[in-house]
Amino acid sequence: MSRLDSMLRRFTAQRDGLNWAAEQISPVPGDVLDMGLGNGRTYDHLRETLANRRIWVIDRILQCHPSCVPPEADFLQGEAEPMINQLVQQGHKVALAHYDFGFGVKADDVAEAARLSPIIASVMTAGGLIVSGQPLVGFEELAGPKGIAPGRYMFYRA
Template sequence: MSRLDSMLRRLNAQRDGLNWAAAQVAGQPGDALDIGLGNGRTYDHLREIMPGRRVLVIDRALQCHPSCVPPEADFLQGEAEAMLTRLKGANLRLVHYDLGFGVETKDVAEAARLSPLIKAAMTPGGIAVSGQPLVGFTQLAGPEGIPEGRYNFYRRED
């Protein structure tokens, strides 16, 4: 499979997974968090599919498309560990995790290291959508049509 085809499969899985997760938490109180703003595509999509909810963002730097700049109060600039620590006990109903170094072993280790902090910021029953495996959550099947391992879906149970 070409890298372009692989990227398209990943983006489709991400979009379909976020749409599915937003539907799972519809009508339940809580905010959303996008960990890894990048150019802002996912943040923009979360704003669209979760109207009326606050969408917080964590990233080291604000380098997104001008149409995707979050309100100052919703942009937590800095290292993920420090920003997630600040969010402990927040009422996060949906979290999207999209950090990576581009090296699978490092990416998996970083997601595992940050998992307890992500969980601590989420409300029980919240959904996490992640390109990397997370630990300490109940894994969910997610929406139909997404190949196993392409994207990961979790619920915080406790």
């Protein structure tokens, strides 16, 4: 499979997975957390899909497309652990989280996702969902929507 085809499959899985998760959490109270803003495509989709929810965004630096800059009050700049802990300390709960952190080295990405899993769990609402490009630990793994190849994206319930 070409890299272009692989990217298209990843983007399609991400979009379809987020849309599925957004439908699943409709009765679940809480905010949304996008971990890894990047250029802002996912954030832009989340704010359109879940316009009635507050969307928190965490990233080390703000370097997204100008049309995708989150409100200053909702952008938490820095390392994930202290930013998630800040949300917890302020009493926020998350109904849907999207995990998209990565260094680009699979072993490092998997280790970081495992390390952050209990920290992510601390901010989640019971019954909330996590859509992740990396395997997480300590959550109930879900099948997710039909049509997404196993391992392409992972889905978890808190």
